Amino acid sequence: MFWNEQLETIERKALEKLQLEKLRKALAAAATTPFYKKVFADNGVDVSRITTLDHLRDLPLTTKHDLRLSYPDGMVAVPRTEIVRLHASSGTTGKSTVIFYTAKDLADWADLIARSMMATGTTRNDVFQNMMGYGLFTGGLGLHYGAERLGCLVIPSSTGNSLKQIELMKDFGTTVVHITPSYAMHLADVVSENGINPPDLGIKKAYLGAEPYSEGVKKKIEGQWGLDAYNSYGLSEMNGPGVAFECEYKNGMHLWEDYYIMEIINPDTGERLPDGEEGELVLTHINREAMPIIRYRTRDLTRIIPEKCACGRTHRRIERIKGRTDDMLIVGGVNVFPSQIETVLMNVPEVGNNYQIVLDRHNNLDRIHVRVELYNKMFEGDIKALDALRKKVVERLKALITVNPKVELLEPGSLPPSMGKAVRVIDKREI
Numbered sequence: 001m002f003w004n005e006q007l008e009t010i011e012r013k014a015l016e017k018l019q020l021e022k023l024r025k026a027l028a029a030a031a032t033t034p035f036y037k038k039v040f041a042d043n044g045v046d047v048s049r050i051t052t053l054d055h056l057r058d059l060p061l062t063t064k065h066d067l068r069l070s071y072p073d074g075m076v077a078v079p080r081t082e083i084v085r086l087h088a089s090s091g092t093t094g095k096s097t098v099i100f101y102t103a104k105d106l107a108d109w110a111d112l113i114a115r116s117m118m119a120t121g122t123t124r125n126d127v128f129q130n131m132m133g134y135g136l137f138t139g140g141l142g143l144h145y146g147a148e149r150l151g152c153l154v155i156p157s158s159t160g161n162s163l164k165q166i167e168l169m170k171d172f173g174t175t176v177v178h179i180t181p182s183y184a185m186h187l188a189d190v191v192s193e194n195g196i197n198p199p200d201l202g203i204k205k206a207y208l209g210a211e212p213y214s215e216g217v218k219k220k221i222e223g224q225w226g227l228d229a230y231n232s233y234g235l236s237e238m239n240g241p242g243v244a245f246e247c248e249y250k251n252g253m254h255l256w257e258d259y260y261i262m263e264i265i266n267p268d269t270g271e272r273l274p275d276g277e278e279g280e281l282v283l284t285h286i287n288r289e290a291m292p293i294i295r296y297r298t299r300d301l302t303r304i305i306p307e308k309c310a311c312g313r314t315h316r317r318i319e320r321i322k323g324r325t326d327d328m329l330i331v332g333g334v335n336v337f338p339s340q341i342e343t344v345l346m347n348v349p350e351v352g353n354n355y356q357i358v359l360d361r362h363n364n365l366d367r368i369h370v371r372v373e374l375y376n377k378m379f380e381g382d383i384k385a386l387d388a389l390r391k392k393v394v395e396r397l398k399a400l401i402t403v404n405p406k407v408e409l410l411e412p413g414s415l416p417p418s419m420g421k422a423v424r425v426i427d428k429r430e431i
């Protein structure tokens with residue numbers, strides 16, 4: 001099912017022509033902003049000379065640090081009266097980054113979300129419960145307007161208040177949910193504790209995103225709820241959700257190339273990598289009036305899937321985000337992504353829904369402590385079985401990270417439940 005068949009199945013040549021037109025417009029707009037005026041001058045960039053898509057690689061990269069430096073409005077390309085909304089990403093350090101939108105930007109964003117939802121088979125007959133935070137975070141309002149555009153009945157329930165969420169699902173016959181993977185797993189437990197078998201709620205689809213998670217977690221959520229889960233990727237700097245979305249084939253996310261130009265670079269050298277190779281995703285927003293952002297370093301690691309998708313869409317797909325260049329943990333000199341640890345844990349059937357990785361240092365040696373919740377029934381068995389299980393988890397983690405991890409098995413509900421983005425890693429090491 002297509003929202004805009006012509007644009008979604010556009011031929012490569014025509015798409016590139018469209019991209020170039022939009023890029024030139026975005027560059028001309030960017031060149032009027034205080035931030036890019038200076039960057040372009042400092043780097044000798046004359047935007048009128050950018051006449052092919054390939055020239056993009058000559059332009060400097062933009063980082064989150066640049067966004068902070070230009071806080072609050074150094075990258076804004078329209079008069080203040082044209083701006084109708086702002087969002088901000090939750091900064092854990094320093095100022096948060098602020099993104100501005102004109103009315104057209106918001107309408108275009110909603111259109112892109114409607115397109116993404118329809119690609120998964122959602123229609124105006126669906127009841128859509130949006131369990132992402134409403135407010136400065138883009139997850140709530142972003143999907144909200146797209147789902148309305150599509151014509152769904154939208155329940156703006158936001159995060160938390162699990163009992164109310166379940167009541168809404170029952171009373172209004174929710175068929176599609178938008179939720180973080182960590183909250184989806186927690187909510188399944190709450191549903192079960194309340195004597196309801198989650199699949200009996202009749203939810204057909206879940207859009208999962210906003211935080212890294214593994215294929216194992218996706219499968220687990222699909223099994224717990226009896227639904228189809230679709231991966232959804234986005235970041236505030238590029239509007240929010242809707243940058244890339246899985247279609248009904250659930251096999252990588254179509255990155256909407258009429259809105260964004262994607263590149264994959266080597267994060268160490270900045271050199272562009274060929275399709276299919278893994279590296280850092282760099283995005284140029286070519287469809288935003290208020291705030292054009294050129295060659296933004298997402299810090300997210302992925303690869304382009306060059307093969308055509310069976311759905312007929314020509315926009316190339318990206319693979320599930322493997323991690324960030326900056327959340328990579330170095331434990332005893334070994335590079336480890338939390339997602340790899342999660343994959344190990346999710347392949348152990350006794351392991352429940354929540355886990356935490358705590359890092360500290362003792363006598364100058366890194367220690368890794370993995371705390372995992374098990375399913376309740378495990379605690380009805382004997383201590384020997386538990387100890388055998390603990391050893392199994394230790395062995396599997398050790399094979400991955402080489403250092404000897406401490407593994408603690410916990411009863412369900414021992415770790416703080418996640419309502420929004422999960423905090424999985426606690427790093428107590430002093431650098």
Ligand code: DLL
Nearest residue numbers: 089139209210211212232233234235236240241321
């Ligand atoms: O999390 C936007 C969003 C909302 C996406 C709802 C999907 C659903 P930020 O708060 O700016 O924006 O965080 C963006 O979250 O750079 C990734 O590292 C991570 N992320 C987002 N989606 C995924 C995903 C929103 N599907 C940062 N898989 C991004 C893995 C994801 N990581």
